[in-house]
Amino acid sequence: MFGHVMVPLDGSDRAEQALPYATQLAKAMAATLHLVRVNDFVVSVGWTFAPPYISPDTYEAEATRVAAYLTALRQRLEGEGLQVRSEVLTGMAALSLLDYERAAHVDLVVMCSHGRSGVARFALGSVADRLLRHGSAPVLLVRAFSAPLDLTRVVVPLDGSARAEAALDALAALARTVVREVTLLRVIGDEEEETEAQAYLTTAALRVQQDQLTCRQRVGRGDPAATIIEAAGKDALVIMATHGRSGLTRWALGSVADRVSREGAAGVLLVRASAAVPRSS
Numbered sequence: 562m563f564g565h566v567m568v569p570l571d572g573s574d575r576a577e578q579a580l581p582y583a584t585q586l587a588k589a590m591a592a593t594l595h596l597v598r599v600n601d602f603v604v605s606v607g608w609t610f611a612p613p614y615i616s617p618d619t620y621e622a623e624a625t626r627v628a629a630y631l632t633a634l635r636q637r638l639e640g641e642g643l644q645v646r647s648e649v650l651t652g653m654a655a656l657s658l659l660d661y662e663r664a665a666h667v668d669l670v671v672m673c674s675h676g677r678s679g680v681a682r683f684a685l686g687s688v689a690d691r692l693l694r695h696g697s698a699p700v701l702l703v704r705a706f707s708a709p710l711d712l713t714r715v716v717v718p719l720d721g722s723a724r725a726e727a728a729l730d731a732l733a734a735l736a737r738t739v740v741r742e743v744t745l746l747r748v749i750g751d752e753e754e755e756t757e758a759q760a761y762l763t764t765a766a767l768r769v770q771q772d773q774l775t776c777r778q779r780v781g782r783g784d785p786a787a788t789i790i791e792a793a794g795k796d797a798l799v800i801m802a803t804h805g806r807s808g809l810t811r812w813a814l815g816s817v818a819d820r821v822s823r824e825g826a827a828g829v830l831l832v833r834a835s836a837a838v839p840r841s842s
Contacts, residue, residue, distance in 0.1 A: 562734050563669040567595040567698070569658055569688065572630060576673050579703045580634075582710055582828065583671035586701075587643055589738040592669075596634055596647040597661055599654045600627045624649070655691035662696050671701045674822060693803055699731055699832040702822050707795075710828040713741040714797040718748065718789045718817075721761055724834035727802040729768050731832045742775040746792050748785040755780055786820035799826045802834040 568583045570576045587594040600623065631647040638645045646665075650657040662670065670692055693700050703710060717732055719725050732743060745765055747758040762778040769776055781788040793799050803818050822829045 562590045562592075562738065564590070564592050565595060565665060565667045566590075566592045566669045566671060567597055567658075567662060567665070567667040569654075569670070569672050570596060570598050570631070570634075571654075572598070572627070575705045578705060579671045579673045579701075582701065582703055582712060584638060584641070584643065585712060586669070586671065586735075586739060588641075591644075593644045593646060594638060595661075595665055595667060596631055596638075596645060597650060597658065598627050598631050598648075599650045599652065599657045600624055655688045655695075658688065658692060659696050662692070662698055667698050669701065670696070670698050671703070673705050674702045693831055693833060697833070699830055701798075701828060701830045703828050704822070704826065707827045709796060710798060711796040712739050712798055712828075715740050715743045716746055716789065716793045716797050716799050717743060718746045718785070718792075718799070718801050719762070719765060720785075721747070721758075725802045726765070726768075727832045727834045728800045728830075729765065731800050731830055732769055733771075736769065736771050736774050740798075741773065742777070743769060744777045744779055744792060744797075745769070746779050746781060746789060748781045748783070748788045750782070752782075786817045786824065789817070789821050790825040793821075793826050796827050798828045798830060800830040800832070802832050 563586065566583050566587050568579055583594060586592065627649050631649060635645045635647040648661065648665075650661060658670075661667070672689060674689065689700060689702060692698075712735075715732060715735075717728050719728070732740065736743075745762050747762050749755060749758050758780045759778070762780065766776050766778060779792060781792065789799060789801075799821055801818055801821070818829070818831055822831070
């Protein structure tokens with residue numbers, strides 16, 4: 562299962578919307594929760610070609626403020642019985658988080674899909690995008706100011722490829738402790754594919770059958786992203802791989818997975834198809 566869960570924070574209310582879900586997962590799996598704040602104060606106020614002069618007092622005050630913010634969060638969550646680590650990093654956000662992910666053996670990242678001040682500082686396409694492309698841990702993106710996400714209900718879209726089935730490993734890691742109901746979804750282009758799609762989903766369902774886990778199968782037709790969003794409804798979690806059929810990135814970040822994250826799903830757990838995912842025991 563996932564044993565180290567990282568939550569990147571930037572001090573905004575939006576970024577903190579990921580915390581309840583990270584907390585729920587950490588409690589359920591007895592995982593260590595890593596609260597990570599990148600102190601990019603120098604970077605964020607710098608000029609394009611020349612760094613500004615920042616007095617030591619100004620920098621120290623900012624560093625103290627950032628550390629106090631994380632300490633307060635850590636102490637509150639430790640009071641709830643969680644094992645928590647907090648870390649202040651310095652530098653560019655994405656690079657610093659990638660370095661920390663590797664060093665701390667993080668195997669799940671939970672973050673809000675928008676960051677500070679509505680500028681999408683942690684938006685898909687920037688920090689989250691780079692974590693997905695260059696990191697190894699799956700990334701759970703919580704949509705800012707959406708309906709509350711129900712982690713017990715999951716939709717797993719499959720396109721028939723081994724790459725897309727990487728999402729089933731992530732589901733297995735969550736099934737015994739968090740997920741209670743899963744819908745395996747196959748989106749087809751025309752009616753002639755339905756029989757094969759139903760047979761495929763029946764086989765896939767054998768991989769996820771566990772006690773207390775309700776597994777449903779659904780074949781849909783039409784636009785893949787719209788069908789996935791409709792199947793998830795307002796609050797179900799979507800678990801999907803960021804690469805799909807035959808290396809053509811049919812469901813690559815930037816196409817279907819990107820649209821599902823941006824256009825309506827309350828939460829999307831994106832698994833890099835080439836990355837190993839912890840399996841439940």
